[in-house]
Amino acid sequence: MSMQGKTVAVLGVADRESIAWHIACQLQEAGATVVVGYQQRFYSRVRLLLQERPTIQGQKADVLDGDELDAFFAHPAFAGGQLDGLVHSVAYGPPTVFSRPPSEVNVRDFTETLDISTHSLSRVVRAARPVLKSGGSVVTLSFLAAQRAMPLYGIMGVAKSALESLVRYLAAELGRERIRCNVVSPGPIETLAALSEVVALKRDPSVLEHMPAVRLREILARHGLDLSTLKPSPEPSEEDLVFARKVWREVQREFSAHSPIHDIVTARDVADSVQFLLSDGSRKITGQVLMVDCGFSSCLMV
Ligand code: NAD
Numbered sequence: 001m002s003m004q005g006k007t008v009a010v011l012g013v014a015d016r017e018s019i020a021w022h023i024a025c026q027l028q029e030a031g032a033t034v035v036v037g038y039q040q041r042f043y044s045r046v047r048l049l050l051q052e053r054p055t056i057q058g059q060k061a062d063v064l065d066g067d068e069l070d071a072f073f074a075h076p077a078f079a080g081g082q083l084d085g086l087v088h089s090v091a092y093g094p095p096t097v098f099s100r101p102p103s104e105v106n107v108r109d110f111t112e113t114l115d116i117s118t119h120s121l122s123r124v125v126r127a128a129r130p131v132l133k134s135g136g137s138v139v140t141l142s143f144l145a146a147q148r149a150m151p152l153y154g155i156m157g158v159a160k161s162a163l164e165s166l167v168r169y170l171a172a173e174l175g176r177e178r179i180r181c182n183v184v185s186p187g188p189i190e191t192l193a194a195l196s197e198v199v200a201l202k203r204d205p206s207v208l209e210h211m212p213a214v215r216l217r218e219i220l221a222r223h224g225l226d227l228s229t230l231k232p233s234p235e236p237s238e239e240d241l242v243f244a245r246k247v248w249r250e251v252q253r254e255f256s257a258h259s260p261i262h263d264i265v266t267a268r269d270v271a272d273s274v275q276f277l278l279s280d281g282s283r284k285i286t287g288q289v290l291m292v293d294c295g296f297s298s299c300l301m302v
Contacts, residue, residue: 001279004031007082008278009073011037011061011124012089015045017191019141020089022267023274028056030275032085035077037061063090063120069127078131085278086128088140091117091156091193095200098154099207105155117159121166125174125181137278138174138181140167141270142289144297146185151211152197164289171287180286182277187265187293188252190245198244199236219250260295 008027012020013036020036028034035057038046043060050058061072073083093113097105121140125132132138145153146160153160163183170181188194201207208217252264273292276282291297 001275001281002031003027003275003279006031006084006278007033007035007077008085008087009035009037009075009078009083009128010087010089011063012087012091013038013046013049013058014042014192016049017267018089019186019189019191019267019270020087021049023087023089023271024056025053026268026271026275027085027278028053033057033077035059035072035075037072063116063123066123066127069123073127073131081131081133083128083131084133084136086124086132086136086138087274087278088121088124088138090120090124091141091159093117093154093156093159095196095203097156098152098197098200099204100154101210102155102158110155110158113155114159114162117156118162118166121163121170125170132179134178135280135283136179137282138170138179139274139277140181140183142183142185144185144187144291144293146289147297151213152201152216154197156197167289168287175286180277180282182282182286183289184270184273184277185289185291185293185297186270186273187255187259187296188248189265189267189270190248190252191267194248195241195244196236198247199240202240202243203236215254216247216251219247219254222250255296256294258296258301259293260299260301263294265293 010020010024024034024036038060039062040060046058050056059072059075060068062068094109096109097113142160142164145157146164150157167181167183174181256262256264270292273290
């Protein structure tokens with residue numbers, strides 16, 4: 001598990017709650033040189049985080065911008081092919097992706113979701129190749145909705161299925177250079193991306209009418225959260241976020257109650273598993289999906 005002397009790039013820091021930020025902090029504490037990538041629109045938040053941890057470096061890296069990605073991997077920390085590890089913690093889907101029935105999502109929103117959440121891994125690997133060492137390791141993040149349909153997750157589940165498949169193909173491609181590629185698939189964690197799924201639901205409450213999400217309805221009813229009385233709002237407000245946090249914590253409790261280990265998965269748990277997959281301890285593991293979910297996906301707890 002040692003990260004001493006290793007150099008790692010972590011893409012996908014938006015704020016303090018980002019799984020990518022927890023991964024970056026953990027790897028730095030374990031001795032790695034860490035460079036984080038972020039979208040320019042989150043710079044004001046990321047700047048404060050980097051001030052708190054001056055040993056972590058940062059640079060903008062929008063996965064849709066080839067020049068920005070090339071500039072990111074030209075960072076002096078990676079010069080001369082010094083990159084040992086690459087973490088891709090990036091996903092985005094427009095609100096309709098979570099709120100419309102799958103048969104009604106238009107091709108533009110569908111494509112944008114798969115472009116940013118899936119194909120970006122190919123682009124990031126391509127841009128990193130010139131500096132990625134033989135023996136290096138690439139890790140991305142998925143969710144159980146890749147393997148089982150979860151209505152609340154919408155078309156993002158399709159993107160995650162494709163991502164897990166892409167990882168197997170990248171593992172086959174990169175294996176000749178002894179570069180590994182794996183997935184960590186955590187249980188629900190409260191982050192900006194996670195809350196935006198619930199906010200999408202609140203902004204378009206009619207969605208529940210066609211969503212076969214029995215448990216979610218139960219959660220909402222138990223807390224007197226009646227979506228049908230809410231008015232759709234064009235932009236997410238502070239009130240939306242408070243609502244989303246409440247619902248998300250209930251979703252986490254549901255997962256915990258139906259898992260062999262009755263606990264809630266944290267970003268730190270994910271960071272531990274990512275560290276393992278980046279370390280030499282996992283040197284013969286590639287093309288795999290590691291479920292970090294208290295066993296939820298492995299058991300039917302009735
Ligand atoms: P987050 O919102 O903090 O992270 C998502 C990141 O994607 C953000 O940093 C955002 O800036 C980045 N991103 C979006 N579009 C981008 C673009 N064009 N270029 C560069 N970056 C872009 O939320 P998170 O929960 O930390 O999500 C990180 C990963 O973990 C995602 O792949 C997510 O699907 C996955 N995941 C999250 C959970 C959870 O419950 N939070 C569970 C399983 C998997």
